[in-house]
Amino acid sequence: MVRVWCTALVAVIASAACATAPATSTLPTYTAIRVDASQLFSVVGCGKRDGQAFKYYARVIETSQSGVFDCYADAVFQVAAGTYTLSIRTFDELRWDEAASTGVPADRANAILTTDCTAVAWDRTVTTAHCPTATASDAGANADAAPDADAAPDADAAPDADAAPDADADAAPDADAAPDADALVD
Numbered sequence: 001m002v003r004v005w006c007t008a009l010v011a012v013i014a015s016a017a018c019a020t021a022p023a024t025s026t027l028p029t030y031t032a033i034r035v036d037a038s039q040l041f042s043v044v045g046c047g048k049r050d051g052q053a054f055k056y057y058a059r060v061i062e063t064s065q066s067g068v069f070d071c072y073a074d075a076v077f078q079v080a081a082g083t084y085t086l087s088i089r090t091f092d093e094l095r096w097d098e099a100a101s102t103g104v105p106a107d108r109a110n111a112i113l114t115t116d117c118t119a120v121a122w123d124r125t126v127t128t129a130h131c132p133t134a135t136a137s138d139a140g141a142n143a144d145a146a147p148d149a150d151a152a153p154d155a156d157a158a159p160d161a162d163a164a165p166d167a168d169a170d171a172a173p174d175a176d177a178a179p180d181a182d183a184l185v186d
């Protein structure tokens with residue numbers, strides 16, 4: 001009899017405890033992708049020196065969501081489940097201030113480096129995007145060539161590139177002028 005009474009008492013306590021416990025879930029209530037800024041800038045660093053990440057512009061290509069983030073902040077975009085590509089443009093403080101003072105949008109401004117990230121977002125999870133780590137060589141002068149070609153304010157670079165072949169073309173007649181000068185001396 002004591003055994004039946006104890007079993008019944010345990011059943012009543014267990015049902016009361018379960019009825020009053022709130023339902024909790026470890027899953028977020030939304031689906032998102034995140035750019036891990038600490039991983040992205042682990043090599044070049046985050047700060048105010050030239051060539052160092054200061055701010056970055058992130059854009060989800062498939063949804064056109066975008067934003068500008070401080071180098072130490074993770075970019076987070078709420079999306080539906082699926083596969084996404086993110087475009088990242090990184091600025092040092094000098095280039096960011098230049099873009100801000102001239103009103104050039106972040107997606108067209110002169111960046112120290114650009115990269116693309118990929119992410120597969122699962123339903124009701126925050127997925128971290130896979131981004132290549134920015135390196136110091138990426139932040140060099142050669143890294144600017146590709147973004148500058150797309151940027152509107154840097155369109156002046158095209159005539160400068162044309163000036164080099166013109167200088168070479170001018171060098172050929174000068175070489176011809178030397179034999180003519182010798183002919184006058186004889």
